[in-house]
Amino acid sequence: MLVCRVWRFQRASLRRLVPRASGFTDRLLSMYSEGDVRLKTDILVHRRVMALFAVFTLALLIGCQSKSGGVDVMATVDGSKILRGDVDKYYKNQTAGSDQKISAEQGTSLRLSILRELIDNEILTRRAEKLGLLATDEEVDRKLNEIKSPYTQEQFDQRLKEKNISLDDFKRDLRRSLTVEKVLNKEITSKINVTDQDISDYYNAHKTEFNLIEPQYHLAQIFVTPVPNPQVHNLKNDKAQNEADARKKIQTLLNRLDSGDDFATLAMSYSEDPETSGNGGDLGFTPESALQRTDPATRDVVLHLKIGQNSPVISVVDPASKRLVGFRVVKLVAKEPAGQREFKDPRVQEAIRSQLRDRREQLLKAAYFEVLRDSAKVTNYYAQDVLNNNGNVK
DSSP states (O other): OHHHHHHHHHEEEEHHHHHHHHHHHHHHHHOOOOHHHHHHHHHHHHHHHHOOOHHHHHHHHHHHHHHTTTEEEEEEEEEEEEEEEHHHHHHHHHHOOOOSSOHHHHHHHHHHHHHHHHHHHHHHHHHHHEEEEEOOOHHHHHHHHHTTTTTOOHHHHHHHHHTTHHHHHHHHHHHHHHHHHHHHHHTTTGGGOHHHHHHHHHHHHOOGEESSOEEEEEEEEOOOOOOOOTTTTOOOOOOOHHHHHHHHHHHHHHHHHHHTOHHHHHHHHOOOOTTTTGTTTEEEEEEEHHHTSSSSHHHHTTTTOOOTOOOEEEEEETTOOOOOOEEEEEEEEEEEOSOOOOOTTTHHHHHHHHHHHHHHHHHHHHHHHHHHHSSEEEEEHHHHHHTHHHHHTO
């Protein structure tokens, strides 16, 4: 590695040195007569030495570069290059909007993870070529239009800008993800079969999992904060700017709910909870004991809601600092009483079927990736640099 760095440092001067040496030699030869044999011989020897020196330098430089893959190449898959620019683009995309400073080790770990995913995607893309499953232009355009549908063109362009990606980059990623999905559907998902016997056997072996020791509340929420959060990306990119703005916004949303607007649609469009706005405000099932530990205002309202009913506006206050955190409207989607869930319950069977399918799919995908990796020629230059430099790389 030290020799490689020395030659790289001297490369520019060497390119100038050899031509000058050759020109100088030619001029010397022309100055002497044919009788000066000894001097000409010495000069010719000098020229040959310089030529050999240049060849050796070039070979060494090529050897050094082949070990590192070049400055901009982070990995290769069957000869296809994965460039640093691509990894950096996804890195910036995944860290955009974060107020928390990322340490050097975290940055390196994230880049390794991104690179591993790009390697796997490249391997799957090559498999798709063999199977004739590459995503078509029509499929990409259809998916793009589906994703853009909730936004105006201006809103969609703004979201791309926030993610530091161009439309071409976005379409390329869509093509890649659609291609991967088609391959996995054909090679894995379509071959998974969960039988009724599998479901029955699982239930009999795990009956206690279906015995709820306390009531469960399935909740959803619309949440609005008095301080804009850069992590919030609801469909309308709508954020309250201060407490007065937040109060006005949550009351407007409550009025729309009372007028019959869909709760999940409003949550996806306007809620400022980054964890739940994307799935319609769904909080999942909450045990009654956990509900007892939440803020008193929310707990008291939820315990008196009927299924399908939403709450009035609830002020959420930090119990320690007494500071206003935000405002929420909560909906009781469903309530499950305590007790044993019987096998004949269709929801029980569907839950087991889904769980068994997901487990088997993850297992088969893991094995499938390993088989494909074994058959591909992958060189991960970045991972090697991390090892060689004891983690001190960018």
